[in-house]
Amino acid sequence: MTDHVLVTGGAGYIGSHACKALKAAGYVPVTFDNLSTGWREAVKFGPFEEGCLTDRARLDEVFARWKPVAVMHFAALSLVGESMKDPGKYWRGNVLASLNLIEAACAAGCLDFIFSSTCATYGDQDGVILDETTRQAPINAYGASKRAIEDMLADFAGSHGLRHVIFRYFNVAGADPEAEVGEFHQPETHLIPLMLDAIDGKRPALTIFGTDYPTPDGTCIRDYVHVCDLADAHVLGLEWLRAGKGSSVFCLGSGKGFSVREVIDQSAAVTNRAVPITEGARRPGDAAVLVSGSTRAERDLGWRPKRSDLRTMIADAWRWHQAGGYGR
Ligand code: UDP
Numbered sequence: 001m002t003d004h005v006l007v008t009g010g011a012g013y014i015g016s017h018a019c020k021a022l023k024a025a026g027y028v029p030v031t032f033d034n035l036s037t038g039w040r041e042a043v044k045f046g047p048f049e050e051g052c053l054t055d056r057a058r059l060d061e062v063f064a065r066w067k068p069v070a071v072m073h074f075a076a077l078s079l080v081g082e083s084m085k086d087p088g089k090y091w092r093g094n095v096l097a098s099l100n101l102i103e104a105a106c107a108a109g110c111l112d113f114i115f116s117s118t119c120a121t122y123g124d125q126d127g128v129i130l131d132e133t134t135r136q137a138p139i140n141a142y143g144a145s146k147r148a149i150e151d152m153l154a155d156f157a158g159s160h161g162l163r164h165v166i167f168r169y170f171n172v173a174g175a176d177p178e179a180e181v182g183e184f185h186q187p188e189t190h191l192i193p194l195m196l197d198a199i200d201g202k203r204p205a206l207t208i209f210g211t212d213y214p215t216p217d218g219t220c221i222r223d224y225v226h227v228c229d230l231a232d233a234h235v236l237g238l239e240w241l242r243a244g245k246g247s248s249v250f251c252l253g254s255g256k257g258f259s260v261r262e263v264i265d266q267s268a269a270v271t272n273r274a275v276p277i278t279e280g281a282r283r284p285g286d287a288a289v290l291v292s293g294s295t296r297a298e299r300d301l302g303w304r305p306k307r308s309d310l311r312t313m314i315a316d317a318w319r320w321h322q323a324g325g326y327g328r
Helices: 013-024 056-068 080-085 087-108 141-160 190-199 227-242 258-271 297-300 310-323
Strands: 004-008 029-034 049-050 070-073 110-116 163-169 169-175 206-209 222-224 248-252 255-261 277-280
Touching: 004 013, 004 056, 013 070, 013 297, 029 056, 049 056, 049 190, 056 087, 056 190, 056 255, 070 087, 070 227, 080 087, 080 141, 080 169, 087 310, 110 141, 141 163, 163 227, 169 206, 169 310, 190 206, 190 258, 190 310, 206 258, 222 227, 222 310, 227 297, 255 258, 255 297, 258 310
Parallel strands: 004 029, 004 070, 029 049, 070 110, 110 163, 163 248, 169 222, 206 277
Antiparallel strands: 222 255
């Protein structure tokens, strides 16, 4: 029988790409999603179960029906700015929901668990190159909620034998090169899709959030990693757990930092169009620099990012953007 994997947030940006990668690797991805930010049209690679992580009876039913060999937990609220304005939404929507899921997985005996964490758990470390050993000190409620879930996984590893791989993502970008799935949020808040909208005339201009950071050009520096490379890492993480190699944490980034202005310049080059910009204030909760210095995923998982150069990420995002997104 083909092995099923429960993918929470499988209708979302990263989850849908992971479903495609799981299917290609011979698994059946079962999407569990409440469609609060995801899209029904993004569920293309396996069955769909609509439901909320806060509904324990529904989760129990889904575990009983599909008997998944593992969970990939993508479903989350993930907006730094929103988390600063409404932290309760993040503690409930991320931490409580994840507790429910972890308890349901343990009760069902589904003990291989892959969790989407974030470099936002590190906070602002004054330009330090980050890896798995760096102290976590989140400066926004989003990062704090993700760190709490990491702690929760460690506790359930002790009590229930839960085996977990934690991936701390840097800035995820790009889209499926075949444009079957891609990034599409409503409202959109992320740099690259907003920029492509501005290039395309769908928005008046991109606002640069802060030009007075202690970086060479004054704008924030981020490490962008292609969503398909991230999806591949998840399949490798799954195989790592299923081979009995134990719980681990991996940073997933390209190891290269680009400022907001550099991303703007590269987008202009890729699309051959001007990017209308305005300069605005800093966004509360943003660190100046977040760049991965880790090679652990390459070393342990054999992860080889293939599309995580900035040009390819923007070109893939642009192709997807032109294909139109969902629900349009
Ligand atoms: N950013 C910006 N203007 C925007 C959106 C984002 O200048 O309209 C900046 C933001 O301050 C950060 C970087 O772009 O430095 C990436 O932000 P995004 O929201 O895409 O991802 P995050 O870093 O919050 O995960």
